[in-house]
Amino acid sequence: MTSYTVPKGTRDFLPDEMQRRNYIFQTISSVYQLYGFAPIETPAMENLSTLMGKYGEEGDRLVFKILNSGNFLENTNLTKGYKELTFDICERGLRYDLTVPFARFVVQHRNELVFPFKRYQIQPVWRGDRPQKGRYREFFQCDADIIGSNSLLNEFELIQIIDNVFNRLGIKVIIKLNNRKILAGIAALIGEESMLTDITVAIDKLDKIGQEEVNQALLKKGLSLESLEKLQPILTLQGSNVEKLNCLESLFSSIEIGLQGISEMRELFGFLDISEIGANIEFDLTLARGLNYYTGTIIEVKASDASIGSICGGGRYDNLTGIFGMPGISGVGISFGADRIYDVLNELNLFPEELSSSCQVLFCNFGKEEEIQCLRWANAFRQAGIRTEVYPESSKLKKQMAYADAKKIPHVILVGEDEIKEGLLTVKDMLSGKQLKLSLQATIDYINGK
Amino acid sequence: MTSYTVPKGTRDFLPDEMQRRNYIFQTISSVYQLYGFAPIETPAMENLSTLMGKYGEEGDRLVFKILNSGNFLENTNLTKGYKELTFDICERGLRYDLTVPFARFVVQHRNELVFPFKRYQIQPVWRGDRPQKGRYREFFQCDADIIGSNSLLNEFELIQIIDNVFNRLGIKVIIKLNNRKILAGIAALIGEESMLTDITVAIDKLDKIGQEEVNQALLKKGLSLESLEKLQPILTLQGSNVEKLNCLESLFSSIEIGLQGISEMRELFGFLDISEIGANIEFDLTLARGLNYYTGTIIEVKASDASIGSICGGGRYDNLTGIFGMPGISGVGISFGADRIYDVLNELNLFPEELSSSCQVLFCNFGKEEEIQCLRWANAFRQAGIRTEVYPESSKLKKQMAYADAKKIPHVILVGEDEIKEGLLTVKDMLSGKQLKLSLQATIDYINGK
16 A cells, blocks of 8 residues: 655644644633634735745745746746746745734735734644654644734733633743843943844853853854953843842943833833732843844743743734834734643643543444434433434444543443333443433433533 | 735635634534534645545646745756646645545544544635635635444434534525435436436536536437436426435336435435424435545535525545545545635624624723723633723723724723722723623623623
8 A cells, every 4th residue: 555644744633632732722712812812814825925035044945835826837947046946936835924924914904903903813834844853844823912002011911811821721831021122231231232133142042051152152253352241240140030120220320222121121020010920920131032023022931840942932023014014013922832832731741631522422322223212312412512422333332332432432321122111321431330320311410510 | 015915816814704704613613523523634735646636637737736845956857848847846735625635644544543433624725726706725624524334324413413503503504415326326227327427417507507408418428319308207306305215216116226325315314304403305316416426325505595506515435545545434424615604694694793702891091000900800800701901001082992892892991090999890881882880790790791
């Protein structure tokens, strides 16, 4: 038999996995909705003119391109190299993230939207990365953004959402916060404003490679020994969130941008102080998350009990739609990493035992006559909201029981001659093996746990 | 400003439309679940070796192909025509329907599945059709199949599901049934077994082009006048479902395949008689739906009050996975046409006024002090399951009210100095304009409609 499989880096999802994934998606979307975010979707394909130049050189390469229909060779010069040729024979590509399509969406529909605009979007994206453990060519992103408002209440709301989602999922998290303006203040403080990008890239790696290597990297990039010296106390800043902010404030003294960052962080911590956030909130100066994109608050979330990297992140940006010719739209957004959250829930054994779309009851099938009665009762079950199957064939009971076992159906109903005569149902609890003979209503109540 | 839009034939979905679409998808999936169907998903991309040759010549052309990564021109002979070249430079394509990927899925995971296997799948598919009104290049299919069981209980279950879904959506429907074996019996009866395909194609068009043109088409295809004559009474068969079956049974007399079809239809009608199906069920001999695919029962659903073609269809097939080298897997399936159902609900004004993900309450923002109290109360609302927003800025009240109006938020909460002093909330009903001053719990009860 020829082996037919999914393309490399992509996955099928079987029922058990689907139910677990849907549990994650439903938890996230119901919390988004609780805060008034509305869903949108964009097409899998975008014009390459929308996608190209937005993700850097590597991104341009990793976007999947779709071959034009019909004779794609028409009006093409085949002596071109493959890179140039690509844009002659492909006009469209697959969505690479949700942010760029969202920006295109906002520009295209600007006259139909109500600002501040709060949207969430849960859709797959595709990247031609080399597949490896935990990295796929098709994966889901779960984004929410508020655009058209500069208020820090929006940041606060997103942090509440993060806390609420992970609380519902049972995952203990640390929410790390920083502000890009504080990083800019630090660059100004040590007199290396032009090296802001290099400094934040280096700080971003502090966790992974340590202070010594960060220093080496910065020297290589051309940071002076003097500036590096000035940077050291900042890299090792200690104390509570408030203490750190106080310390930085006095260091900044008259550096406007740095003070603005401090003030924003203070306002945000003010909101957090009066809230019922369960998660640990940590001001983390080493948090930089990408670079040129964020302009204010930066957010990153890690699971306290699993060593798996960031499971959610986001921040504030000044200019979402400028790339599409519509400047001045600022906003703040977050994105949950569904695949990593799945891994954390799995590792910590936190998935609920019963996930809502699995079947609750199987009626065994003893033959034509019993079948008819089972069909009637099964309908009564379904009208009571119980997910119910009738085994479609009068196979051997052993086979039917094996089916219930394999599908983890918790209750099996046996209806034979006696049951029909008495008008009662025999219910077998598949876990305990216990059998009861009950009336229809009593069976429904029993299964519904009443 | 350059105009950035979605590619031709694809669509963005804005919040209102998303909520309506989600309502359809959730209705369909919750009914599928009620009957014990479990969700699966397959990747957007499949290998072209999986997709090619499965949808006829036109389908092969309309599958979107994905350009290989890297230097796709390596090992390619550019003097080839574009058709041949396609398969040198593209290894993958986008999903064209859900059936072929499902067949590939069953073969790939055959050792992990429990048979009979009942799955549903709601995912987009992509086709390079010329875009036109109501026909898109990206659209959703909502399929359910039961494979590995020949029992007609499965057909019955799918008909119950159809009835249940349209009942929940409030759409009155006619469910048309036929059986491919009856069509084969007719071909045998008029002595033209080799022309079964032509006859069923022609019968399929009876509704659209009328008897006269069907006859012309059959003559052109080479059906003899004599056979055509024999076919006429069958094309104009009248009476109840039972009368039609009786009449055909006597015509078939000893044509085995036709009698088998009659017997299957009788068994299915037997189940339907004892059920509480609300829809009209009609035995329709002109129903053929595609051809070589179905081998038994054929199902098609039309809305009684809208002239919009088929909104759901399906049937039994003998050999789902034979194309992938795994013979003998029979099954039966249906597919709901979400876009057409959307149009019917829209046309008949059947969408519920309140769709579940929209926001229920907006707290107006009167400034820093009031804001803090609003944030506390908003959290209490959310803990009570009420979808709640706090306006993020203390803009003019008029602007905040316009925001609530545009988002169709039914309740606005006003918290000023007085309310804070009294510990009460002023609730404004945005439809009636009525205002009430209530305690927190009373407001929650009021919004929850208690």
